[in-house]
Amino acid sequence: MNILGISGGVMAGNQDGAAAVMMDGKLIAAAEEERFVGVKFANGLLPKNATQFCLKQARLSIHDLDCIVFVGATYTNFEEILRRYFEFHFGYAPPIKLVDHHTAHAASTFYGSGWKRALIVTMDYSGDRKSTTISIGAEGRIETIEQMLKPNSLGIYYSAVTQYLGFQKDSDEYKVMGMAAYGKPIYDLSKILEVTPTGYHFHHEFIRGVASNMPAPSKQERLFDVFPLPFPARLPGSTITQTHFDLAASAQAQLENAVVQMIKHYVQKTGIDRVCLAGGVALNCLMNQKIRESGFVCELYVPPVCSDAGLALGAAYLHAAQSSERPQRLEHAYWGPEFSADEIRFVLARAGVAYREVSDPVAVAVEKILAGKIIAWFQGRTEYGPRALGNRSILANPQIAEMKDTINQKVKFREEFRPLAPAVLHAEGAHYFRGYVDSPYMTQTFVVKALAAQKAPAIVHADGTSRLQSVHASTNPLFHELITQVGRQTGVPMVLNTSLNAYNDPMACEPYQALRTFFTTGLEVLIMGNFVLEKR
Helix, strand or coil: CEEEEEECCCCCCCCCCEEEEEECCEEEEEEECHHHHCCHHHCCCCCHHHHHHHHHHHCCCHHHCCEEEEECCCCCCHHHHHHHHHHHHHCCCCCEEEECHHHHHHHHHHHHHCCCEEEEEEEEEEECCEEEEEEEEECCEEEEEEEEECCCCHHHHHHHHHHHCCCCCCCCHHHHHHHHHHCCCCCCCCCCEEEECCEEEECHHHECCCCCCCCCCCCCCCCECCCCCCCCCCCCCCCCCHHHHHHHHHHHHHHHHHHHHHHHHHHHHHCCCEEEEECHHHHCHHHHHHHHCCCCCCEEECCCCCCCCHHHHHHHHHHHHHCCCCCCCCCCCECCCCCCHHHHHHHHHHHCCCCEECCCHHHHHHHHHHCCCCEEEECCCCECCCCCCCCEEEEECCCCCCHHHHHHHHHHCCCCCCCCEEEEEHHHHHHHECCCCCCCCCCCCEEECHHHHHHCHHHCCCCCEECCEEECCCCCHHHHHHHHHHHHHHCCCEEEEEECCCCCCCCCCCHHHHHHHHHCCCCCEEEECCEEEECC
Protein backbone atom coordinates (compact mmCIF):
# COMPACT_ATOMS: atom_id res chain seq x y z
CA MET A 1 0.00 0.00 0.00
CA ASN A 2 1.26 3.49 -0.91
CA ILE A 3 0.43 5.97 1.87
CA LEU A 4 1.03 9.71 2.10
CA GLY A 5 0.97 11.09 5.65
CA ILE A 6 0.75 14.86 6.01
CA SER A 7 0.67 17.46 8.78
CA GLY A 8 0.19 21.22 8.87
CA GLY A 9 -3.05 23.08 8.21
CA VAL A 10 -4.67 26.19 6.83
CA MET A 11 -5.05 28.29 10.00
CA ALA A 12 -2.51 30.62 11.62
CA GLY A 13 -2.16 28.33 14.63
CA ASN A 14 -1.21 25.32 12.48
CA GLN A 15 2.50 24.76 11.94
CA ASP A 16 5.14 22.14 11.18
CA GLY A 17 3.65 21.02 7.89
CA ALA A 18 5.39 17.89 6.61
CA ALA A 19 4.88 14.95 4.28
CA ALA A 20 5.96 11.31 4.46
CA VAL A 21 5.50 8.54 1.89
CA MET A 22 5.38 4.95 3.06
CA MET A 23 5.27 1.95 0.74
CA ASP A 24 4.26 -1.44 2.19
CA GLY A 25 5.14 -0.28 5.70
CA LYS A 26 8.56 1.11 4.72
CA LEU A 27 9.36 4.82 4.84
CA ILE A 28 10.69 6.09 1.50
CA ALA A 29 10.82 9.87 1.96
CA ALA A 30 9.88 12.53 4.51
CA ALA A 31 10.43 16.27 4.62
CA GLU A 32 9.20 19.45 6.26
CA GLU A 33 7.54 22.21 4.27
CA GLU A 34 9.62 24.93 5.95
CA ARG A 35 12.75 23.63 4.20
CA PHE A 36 11.25 24.41 0.79
CA VAL A 37 9.45 27.70 1.46
CA GLY A 38 12.24 29.12 3.64
CA VAL A 39 9.88 30.18 6.45
CA LYS A 40 10.46 28.51 9.79
CA PHE A 41 7.56 26.32 10.94
CA ALA A 42 5.59 27.09 7.74
CA ASN A 43 2.63 28.40 9.74
CA GLY A 44 -0.78 27.95 8.15
CA LEU A 45 0.47 25.83 5.24
CA LEU A 46 -0.23 22.35 3.98
CA PRO A 47 2.92 20.61 2.68
CA LYS A 48 2.61 21.08 -1.09
CA ASN A 49 6.36 21.20 -1.80
CA ALA A 50 7.19 18.43 0.67
CA THR A 51 4.51 16.26 -0.93
CA GLN A 52 5.90 16.88 -4.41
CA PHE A 53 9.37 15.89 -3.23
CA CYS A 54 8.16 12.73 -1.48
CA LEU A 55 6.23 11.56 -4.52
CA LYS A 56 9.22 12.20 -6.77
CA GLN A 57 11.59 10.40 -4.41
CA ALA A 58 9.24 7.41 -4.24
CA ARG A 59 8.73 7.50 -8.03
CA LEU A 60 4.99 7.72 -7.57
CA SER A 61 2.34 9.93 -9.09
CA ILE A 62 -0.57 11.26 -7.10
CA HIS A 63 -2.70 8.55 -8.79
CA ASP A 64 -0.49 5.82 -7.31
CA LEU A 65 -1.44 6.70 -3.74
CA ASP A 66 -3.89 4.42 -1.99
CA CYS A 67 -4.60 6.92 0.78
CA ILE A 68 -3.74 10.36 2.16
CA VAL A 69 -3.77 10.45 5.96
CA PHE A 70 -4.05 13.74 7.86
CA VAL A 71 -4.02 14.33 11.61
CA GLY A 72 -7.17 16.15 12.65
CA ALA A 73 -9.94 13.78 13.66
CA THR A 74 -11.99 16.60 15.18
CA TYR A 75 -11.51 19.08 12.31
CA THR A 76 -14.79 20.15 10.70
CA ASN A 77 -15.24 19.38 6.99
CA PHE A 78 -11.50 18.84 6.58
CA GLU A 79 -11.81 15.87 4.24
CA GLU A 80 -13.55 18.21 1.80
CA ILE A 81 -10.90 20.91 2.30
CA LEU A 82 -8.15 18.39 1.57
CA ARG A 83 -9.99 16.93 -1.41
CA ARG A 84 -10.30 20.35 -3.02
CA TYR A 85 -6.71 21.22 -2.09
CA PHE A 86 -5.25 18.15 -3.79
CA GLU A 87 -7.49 18.52 -6.82
CA PHE A 88 -6.35 22.15 -7.14
CA HIS A 89 -2.60 21.57 -6.66
CA PHE A 90 -2.16 18.02 -7.94
CA GLY A 91 -5.11 17.47 -10.28
CA TYR A 92 -6.45 14.52 -8.30
CA ALA A 93 -7.39 13.63 -4.73
CA PRO A 94 -6.84 10.04 -3.55
CA PRO A 95 -9.02 8.67 -0.71
CA ILE A 96 -8.53 10.78 2.43
CA LYS A 97 -8.58 9.64 6.05
CA LEU A 98 -8.39 11.73 9.22
CA VAL A 99 -6.74 10.25 12.30
CA ASP A 100 -6.33 11.38 15.90
CA HIS A 101 -3.46 13.79 16.55
CA HIS A 102 -2.03 12.13 19.66
CA THR A 103 -2.47 8.60 18.32
CA ALA A 104 -0.36 9.66 15.35
CA HIS A 105 2.27 11.05 17.75
CA ALA A 106 2.21 7.70 19.57
CA ALA A 107 2.58 5.82 16.28
CA SER A 108 5.56 7.93 15.20
CA THR A 109 7.54 6.92 18.26
CA PHE A 110 6.31 3.36 18.95
CA TYR A 111 6.62 2.01 15.42
CA GLY A 112 9.78 4.03 14.88
CA SER A 113 11.39 2.41 17.92
CA GLY A 114 10.92 -1.08 16.54
CA TRP A 115 10.06 -2.33 20.03
CA LYS A 116 7.46 -5.03 20.48
CA ARG A 117 6.05 -3.56 23.70
CA ALA A 118 6.35 -0.09 25.25
CA LEU A 119 4.71 2.56 27.39
CA ILE A 120 4.00 5.54 25.10
CA VAL A 121 3.74 9.09 26.43
CA THR A 122 2.74 11.98 24.14
CA MET A 123 2.80 15.58 25.39
CA ASP A 124 2.23 18.83 23.50
CA TYR A 125 0.26 22.07 23.47
CA SER A 126 -2.84 20.32 22.17
CA GLY A 127 -4.14 18.28 19.27
CA ASP A 128 -7.70 17.12 18.68
CA ARG A 129 -8.44 18.69 22.10
CA LYS A 130 -5.95 16.47 23.92
CA SER A 131 -2.67 17.55 25.43
CA THR A 132 -1.21 14.39 27.00
CA THR A 133 -1.89 10.71 26.38
CA ILE A 134 -0.61 7.52 27.95
CA SER A 135 -0.78 4.44 25.73
CA ILE A 136 0.50 0.89 25.55
CA GLY A 137 2.05 -0.37 22.36
CA ALA A 138 1.96 -4.14 21.99
CA GLU A 139 1.52 -6.72 19.24
CA GLY A 140 1.65 -4.00 16.59
CA ARG A 141 -1.26 -2.03 18.08
CA ILE A 142 -1.62 1.08 20.24
CA GLU A 143 -4.15 1.31 23.07
CA THR A 144 -4.66 4.61 24.90
CA ILE A 145 -5.22 4.09 28.62
CA GLU A 146 -5.28 7.71 29.84
CA GLN A 147 -5.60 11.18 28.35
CA MET A 148 -5.46 14.76 29.62
CA LEU A 149 -7.58 17.26 27.75
CA LYS A 150 -6.74 20.83 26.80
CA PRO A 151 -6.22 23.19 28.61
CA ASN A 152 -4.63 20.81 31.16
CA SER A 153 -1.48 21.01 29.13
CA LEU A 154 2.27 20.85 29.77
CA GLY A 155 2.83 22.48 26.40
CA ILE A 156 0.63 25.46 27.25
CA TYR A 157 2.43 25.79 30.60
CA TYR A 158 5.88 25.93 29.01
CA SER A 159 4.71 28.18 26.16
CA ALA A 160 3.22 30.66 28.62
CA VAL A 161 6.49 30.78 30.59
CA THR A 162 8.34 31.26 27.31
CA GLN A 163 6.19 34.30 26.57
CA TYR A 164 6.59 35.62 30.13
CA LEU A 165 10.33 35.55 29.57
CA GLY A 166 9.94 37.68 26.45
CA PHE A 167 10.24 34.99 23.79
CA GLN A 168 7.88 33.57 21.16
CA LYS A 169 5.64 30.62 21.94
CA ASP A 170 5.74 27.51 19.75
CA SER A 171 9.21 28.58 18.70
CA ASP A 172 11.56 29.70 21.48
CA GLU A 173 10.91 27.15 24.20
CA TYR A 174 14.41 25.77 23.67
CA LYS A 175 15.77 29.18 24.72
CA VAL A 176 14.11 28.76 28.10
CA MET A 177 15.65 25.30 28.39
CA GLY A 178 19.08 26.76 27.59
CA MET A 179 18.62 29.61 30.07
CA ALA A 180 17.78 27.18 32.88
CA ALA A 181 21.43 26.20 33.26
CA TYR A 182 22.31 29.77 34.30
CA GLY A 183 19.68 30.06 37.04
CA LYS A 184 18.47 28.45 40.24
CA PRO A 185 14.94 27.01 40.74
CA ILE A 186 14.03 29.48 43.49
CA TYR A 187 10.45 30.24 42.44
CA ASP A 188 7.58 28.03 43.54
CA LEU A 189 5.49 27.42 40.42
CA SER A 190 3.20 24.81 41.99
CA LYS A 191 0.31 27.30 41.85
CA ILE A 192 0.68 27.20 38.06
CA LEU A 193 1.79 23.61 37.45
CA GLU A 194 0.95 21.31 40.34
CA VAL A 195 2.71 17.97 40.67
CA THR A 196 0.20 15.28 41.65
CA PRO A 197 0.54 11.58 42.57
CA THR A 198 -0.36 10.64 38.98
CA GLY A 199 1.52 13.43 37.25
CA TYR A 200 0.35 17.01 37.02
CA HIS A 201 -2.48 19.53 37.06
CA PHE A 202 -2.10 22.78 35.13
CA HIS A 203 -3.96 25.69 36.71
CA HIS A 204 -5.17 27.30 33.52
CA GLU A 205 -6.96 30.12 35.32
CA PHE A 206 -3.70 32.03 34.79
CA ILE A 207 -4.03 31.57 31.02
CA ARG A 208 -6.33 33.14 28.45
CA GLY A 209 -7.72 31.93 25.13
CA VAL A 210 -7.10 28.21 25.55
CA ALA A 211 -10.55 26.68 26.03
CA SER A 212 -10.88 23.14 24.71
CA ASN A 213 -13.01 24.18 21.73
CA MET A 214 -10.84 27.15 20.72
CA PRO A 215 -8.15 26.97 18.00
CA ALA A 216 -4.58 27.64 19.02
CA PRO A 217 -3.88 31.38 19.14
CA SER A 218 -1.29 32.85 16.80
CA LYS A 219 2.25 33.50 18.00
CA GLN A 220 1.58 37.24 18.32
CA GLU A 221 -1.17 36.69 20.91
CA ARG A 222 -0.48 36.57 24.64
CA LEU A 223 -1.26 33.41 26.59
CA PHE A 224 -0.52 34.38 30.18
CA ASP A 225 -2.86 36.58 32.18
CA VAL A 226 -1.60 37.37 35.69
CA PHE A 227 1.08 34.97 36.91
CA PRO A 228 1.67 34.65 40.68
CA LEU A 229 5.24 35.95 40.37
CA PRO A 230 6.92 38.87 42.17
CA PHE A 231 8.09 40.57 38.95
CA PRO A 232 6.47 41.58 35.65
CA ALA A 233 6.86 39.83 32.33
CA ARG A 234 10.00 40.67 30.39
CA LEU A 235 9.45 42.76 27.26
CA PRO A 236 10.87 41.16 24.11
CA GLY A 237 14.31 42.52 23.35
CA SER A 238 14.92 43.95 26.80
CA THR A 239 17.80 42.98 29.08
CA ILE A 240 17.85 39.46 30.45
CA THR A 241 18.59 39.49 34.17
CA GLN A 242 19.37 36.85 36.77
CA THR A 243 15.69 36.92 37.72
CA HIS A 244 14.82 35.66 34.27
CA PHE A 245 17.43 32.91 34.41
CA ASP A 246 16.03 31.82 37.78
CA LEU A 247 12.50 31.71 36.40
CA ALA A 248 13.69 29.56 33.50
CA ALA A 249 15.38 27.18 35.95
CA SER A 250 12.25 27.05 38.09
CA ALA A 251 9.97 26.37 35.12
CA GLN A 252 12.27 23.66 33.81
CA ALA A 253 12.53 21.94 37.21
CA GLN A 254 8.74 21.97 37.66
CA LEU A 255 8.23 20.43 34.22
CA GLU A 256 10.79 17.71 34.96
CA ASN A 257 9.21 16.90 38.32
CA ALA A 258 5.73 16.63 36.83
CA VAL A 259 6.72 14.44 33.88
CA VAL A 260 8.99 12.16 35.89
CA GLN A 261 6.21 11.66 38.45
CA MET A 262 3.67 10.92 35.70
CA ILE A 263 5.88 8.36 33.99
CA LYS A 264 6.78 6.76 37.32
CA HIS A 265 3.08 6.33 38.09
CA TYR A 266 2.27 4.67 34.77
CA VAL A 267 5.38 2.48 34.77
CA GLN A 268 4.26 1.15 38.16
CA LYS A 269 0.65 0.82 37.01
CA THR A 270 1.41 -1.05 33.78
CA GLY A 271 4.63 -2.83 34.69
CA ILE A 272 6.18 -1.57 31.42
CA ASP A 273 9.51 0.21 31.90
CA ARG A 274 10.47 0.72 28.26
CA VAL A 275 9.21 4.21 27.34
CA CYS A 276 8.59 5.98 24.01
CA LEU A 277 8.05 9.76 23.92
CA ALA A 278 6.59 12.10 21.28
CA GLY A 279 4.93 15.50 21.00
CA GLY A 280 6.54 18.93 21.22
CA VAL A 281 7.26 18.64 24.95
CA ALA A 282 9.48 15.62 24.19
CA LEU A 283 11.90 18.01 22.46
CA ASN A 284 12.94 19.05 25.98
CA CYS A 285 16.18 17.06 26.12
CA LEU A 286 16.92 18.03 29.76
CA MET A 287 13.61 16.52 30.79
CA ASN A 288 14.46 13.42 28.77
CA GLN A 289 17.72 13.10 30.69
CA LYS A 290 15.83 13.15 33.98
CA ILE A 291 13.50 10.42 32.71
CA ARG A 292 16.43 8.28 31.55
CA GLU A 293 18.23 8.70 34.87
CA SER A 294 15.11 8.19 37.01
CA GLY A 295 15.92 4.56 37.83
CA PHE A 296 12.50 3.18 36.88
CA VAL A 297 12.91 3.41 33.08
CA CYS A 298 15.09 0.71 31.55
CA GLU A 299 15.15 2.18 28.06
CA LEU A 300 13.99 5.45 26.49
CA TYR A 301 13.24 6.17 22.82
CA VAL A 302 12.80 9.71 21.54
CA PRO A 303 12.39 9.96 17.74
CA PRO A 304 14.13 12.58 15.57
CA VAL A 305 10.83 14.35 14.88
CA CYS A 306 8.84 14.84 18.09
CA SER A 307 7.08 17.99 16.93
CA ASP A 308 3.97 18.17 14.76
CA ALA A 309 6.19 17.59 11.72
CA GLY A 310 6.47 14.03 13.01
CA LEU A 311 2.71 13.62 12.66
CA ALA A 312 3.17 13.00 8.94
CA LEU A 313 5.28 9.95 9.75
CA GLY A 314 2.92 8.91 12.54
CA ALA A 315 -0.14 9.19 10.32
CA ALA A 316 1.46 6.99 7.67
CA TYR A 317 2.64 4.48 10.27
CA LEU A 318 -0.81 4.36 11.86
CA HIS A 319 -2.68 3.71 8.62
CA ALA A 320 -0.15 1.07 7.59
CA ALA A 321 -0.63 -0.77 10.89
CA GLN A 322 -4.41 -0.49 10.67
CA SER A 323 -4.21 -1.94 7.14
CA SER A 324 -2.45 -5.06 8.49
CA GLU A 325 0.95 -4.00 7.17
CA ARG A 326 4.01 -4.28 9.38
CA PRO A 327 5.52 -0.81 9.93
CA GLN A 328 9.31 -0.98 9.76
CA ARG A 329 11.63 0.54 12.35
CA LEU A 330 13.01 4.02 11.69
CA GLU A 331 16.71 3.41 11.05
CA HIS A 332 17.89 7.03 10.68
CA ALA A 333 16.72 10.60 10.06
CA TYR A 334 18.02 11.19 6.51
CA TRP A 335 14.81 11.20 4.46
CA GLY A 336 14.81 14.58 2.68
CA PRO A 337 16.19 15.87 -0.64
CA GLU A 338 19.73 15.31 -1.89
CA PHE A 339 21.53 16.88 -4.82
CA SER A 340 23.84 15.50 -7.48
CA ALA A 341 27.19 17.01 -8.45
CA ASP A 342 25.63 18.42 -11.62
CA GLU A 343 22.81 20.06 -9.67
CA ILE A 344 25.24 21.66 -7.22
CA ARG A 345 27.59 22.75 -10.03
CA PHE A 346 24.67 24.42 -11.82
CA VAL A 347 23.77 26.46 -8.72
CA LEU A 348 27.39 27.49 -8.16
CA ALA A 349 27.79 28.56 -11.79
CA ARG A 350 24.55 30.51 -11.72
CA ALA A 351 25.70 32.33 -8.59
CA GLY A 352 29.04 33.17 -10.20
CA VAL A 353 31.08 32.17 -7.17
CA ALA A 354 34.62 30.82 -7.05
CA TYR A 355 34.98 27.19 -5.99
CA ARG A 356 37.18 24.16 -6.42
CA GLU A 357 36.24 20.52 -6.88
CA VAL A 358 38.06 17.94 -4.74
CA SER A 359 38.18 14.17 -4.67
CA ASP A 360 38.14 13.85 -0.87
CA PRO A 361 35.83 16.35 0.88
CA VAL A 362 36.38 14.63 4.25
CA ALA A 363 40.12 15.32 4.15
CA VAL A 364 39.49 18.99 3.35
CA ALA A 365 36.91 19.26 6.15
CA VAL A 366 39.26 17.71 8.72
CA GLU A 367 42.10 20.01 7.65
CA LYS A 368 39.95 23.12 8.00
CA ILE A 369 38.37 22.07 11.30
CA LEU A 370 41.77 21.39 12.85
CA ALA A 371 42.97 24.76 11.56
CA GLY A 372 40.26 26.38 13.69
CA LYS A 373 37.89 27.20 10.82
CA ILE A 374 34.10 27.13 11.06
CA ILE A 375 32.79 25.10 8.14
CA ALA A 376 29.43 24.41 6.55
CA TRP A 377 29.00 20.72 5.70
CA PHE A 378 26.31 19.97 3.07
CA GLN A 379 26.10 16.28 2.10
CA GLY A 380 23.56 13.60 1.21
CA ARG A 381 19.88 13.69 2.12
CA THR A 382 18.43 16.42 4.32
CA GLU A 383 17.56 15.49 7.89
CA TYR A 384 13.89 15.04 8.84
CA GLY A 385 13.47 16.86 12.13
CA PRO A 386 14.86 19.97 13.82
CA ARG A 387 18.41 18.70 14.44
CA ALA A 388 21.33 18.81 12.04
CA LEU A 389 22.78 15.32 12.19
CA GLY A 390 25.80 15.62 9.93
CA ASN A 391 24.24 16.31 6.52
CA ARG A 392 23.22 19.98 6.88
CA SER A 393 25.61 21.01 9.65
CA ILE A 394 27.98 23.71 10.79
CA LEU A 395 31.09 22.01 12.17
CA ALA A 396 34.04 23.20 14.25
CA ASN A 397 36.75 22.02 16.61
CA PRO A 398 35.33 21.41 20.12
CA GLN A 399 38.80 21.63 21.63
CA ILE A 400 38.82 25.40 21.12
CA ALA A 401 37.14 26.70 24.28
CA GLU A 402 35.86 29.95 22.77
CA MET A 403 34.40 28.27 19.67
CA LYS A 404 30.84 28.13 21.07
CA ASP A 405 30.78 31.87 21.69
CA THR A 406 32.36 32.58 18.30
CA ILE A 407 29.70 30.57 16.45
CA ASN A 408 26.85 32.10 18.44
CA GLN A 409 28.13 35.64 17.80
CA LYS A 410 29.47 35.50 14.25
CA VAL A 411 27.49 32.75 12.54
CA LYS A 412 24.22 32.09 14.33
CA PHE A 413 23.69 35.65 15.63
CA ARG A 414 21.98 34.47 18.77
CA GLU A 415 22.10 34.62 22.56
CA GLU A 416 25.33 33.67 24.31
CA PHE A 417 23.55 31.21 26.61
CA ARG A 418 22.69 28.88 23.72
CA PRO A 419 24.70 25.62 23.84
CA LEU A 420 26.20 23.74 20.90
CA ALA A 421 26.19 19.97 20.54
CA PRO A 422 28.95 17.41 20.10
CA ALA A 423 28.75 14.71 17.45
CA VAL A 424 30.71 11.74 18.81
CA LEU A 425 31.48 8.27 17.53
CA HIS A 426 29.06 5.87 19.18
CA ALA A 427 31.86 3.46 20.07
CA GLU A 428 33.64 6.25 22.01
CA GLY A 429 30.68 7.90 23.74
CA ALA A 430 31.05 6.13 27.09
CA HIS A 431 34.56 7.56 27.50
CA TYR A 432 33.25 11.12 27.51
CA PHE A 433 29.68 11.08 28.90
CA ARG A 434 28.29 9.72 32.14
CA GLY A 435 25.59 7.05 31.76
CA TYR A 436 26.07 7.08 28.00
CA VAL A 437 23.54 5.31 25.79
CA ASP A 438 23.07 5.51 22.05
CA SER A 439 21.47 8.88 21.20
CA PRO A 440 21.53 9.33 17.41
CA TYR A 441 18.99 12.16 17.19
CA MET A 442 20.22 14.79 19.72
CA THR A 443 17.07 14.33 21.81
CA GLN A 444 18.74 13.74 25.19
CA THR A 445 21.41 15.43 27.28
CA PHE A 446 24.20 13.73 29.22
CA VAL A 447 26.50 14.81 32.03
CA VAL A 448 29.98 15.46 30.67
CA LYS A 449 32.86 13.49 32.18
CA ALA A 450 36.03 15.25 33.28
CA LEU A 451 37.88 13.94 30.22
CA ALA A 452 35.44 15.62 27.83
CA ALA A 453 35.43 18.86 29.81
CA GLN A 454 39.21 18.93 29.61
CA LYS A 455 39.60 17.83 25.99
CA ALA A 456 36.50 19.43 24.40
CA PRO A 457 35.48 22.45 26.50
CA ALA A 458 33.29 24.00 23.78
CA ILE A 459 30.67 21.25 24.12
CA VAL A 460 30.02 21.78 27.84
CA HIS A 461 26.91 23.77 28.80
CA ALA A 462 26.76 25.80 32.01
CA ASP A 463 25.11 22.90 33.86
CA GLY A 464 27.82 20.44 32.84
CA THR A 465 25.73 18.65 30.20
CA SER A 466 25.81 18.15 26.44
CA ARG A 467 23.03 17.31 23.98
CA LEU A 468 25.06 14.83 22.01
CA GLN A 469 24.64 12.97 18.74
CA SER A 470 25.86 9.39 18.51
CA VAL A 471 27.31 8.82 15.04
CA HIS A 472 27.27 5.42 13.31
CA ALA A 473 29.08 4.28 10.17
CA SER A 474 26.02 2.25 9.18
CA THR A 475 23.74 5.30 8.88
CA ASN A 476 26.16 8.11 7.94
CA PRO A 477 29.50 6.70 6.73
CA LEU A 478 30.84 10.03 5.43
CA PHE A 479 30.23 11.90 8.70
CA HIS A 480 31.53 8.93 10.67
CA GLU A 481 34.74 8.97 8.62
CA LEU A 482 35.16 12.72 9.19
CA ILE A 483 34.94 12.33 12.97
CA THR A 484 37.16 9.25 12.85
CA GLN A 485 39.89 11.22 11.09
CA VAL A 486 39.53 14.10 13.56
CA GLY A 487 39.94 11.56 16.37
CA ARG A 488 43.04 10.03 14.80
CA GLN A 489 44.76 13.39 14.59
CA THR A 490 43.64 14.88 17.92
CA GLY A 491 42.77 11.93 20.12
CA VAL A 492 39.24 13.34 20.53
CA PRO A 493 36.69 11.62 18.22
CA MET A 494 34.09 14.36 18.12
CA VAL A 495 33.21 17.63 16.42
CA LEU A 496 31.07 20.59 17.38
CA ASN A 497 27.83 20.35 15.40
CA THR A 498 24.97 22.81 14.91
CA SER A 499 22.41 23.33 12.19
CA LEU A 500 23.26 24.99 8.88
CA ASN A 501 21.17 28.13 9.27
CA ALA A 502 21.22 31.57 10.89
CA TYR A 503 18.81 34.28 11.96
CA ASN A 504 15.35 32.68 12.10
CA ASP A 505 15.79 30.66 8.90
CA PRO A 506 14.98 26.98 8.67
CA MET A 507 17.90 24.58 8.30
CA ALA A 508 19.32 24.74 4.76
CA CYS A 509 17.92 22.10 2.43
CA GLU A 510 18.91 23.17 -1.07
CA PRO A 511 22.30 24.38 -2.39
CA TYR A 512 21.21 27.98 -2.88
CA GLN A 513 20.10 28.13 0.77
CA ALA A 514 23.53 26.91 1.90
CA LEU A 515 25.16 29.60 -0.29
CA ARG A 516 22.99 32.30 1.25
CA THR A 517 23.90 31.23 4.79
CA PHE A 518 27.58 30.99 3.86
CA PHE A 519 27.82 34.48 2.36
CA THR A 520 25.72 36.28 4.99
CA THR A 521 27.42 34.88 8.10
CA GLY A 522 30.87 34.37 9.57
CA LEU A 523 31.21 30.90 8.05
CA GLU A 524 34.69 30.47 6.59
CA VAL A 525 34.39 27.33 4.45
CA LEU A 526 31.49 25.64 2.65
CA ILE A 527 31.88 22.03 1.53
CA MET A 528 28.92 21.02 -0.60
CA GLY A 529 29.31 17.55 -2.03
CA ASN A 530 32.80 17.60 -3.55
CA PHE A 531 32.78 21.38 -4.03
CA VAL A 532 34.73 23.67 -1.69
CA LEU A 533 34.20 27.41 -1.25
CA GLU A 534 36.44 29.54 0.97
CA LYS A 535 36.35 33.18 1.96
CA ARG A 536 39.44 35.30 1.65
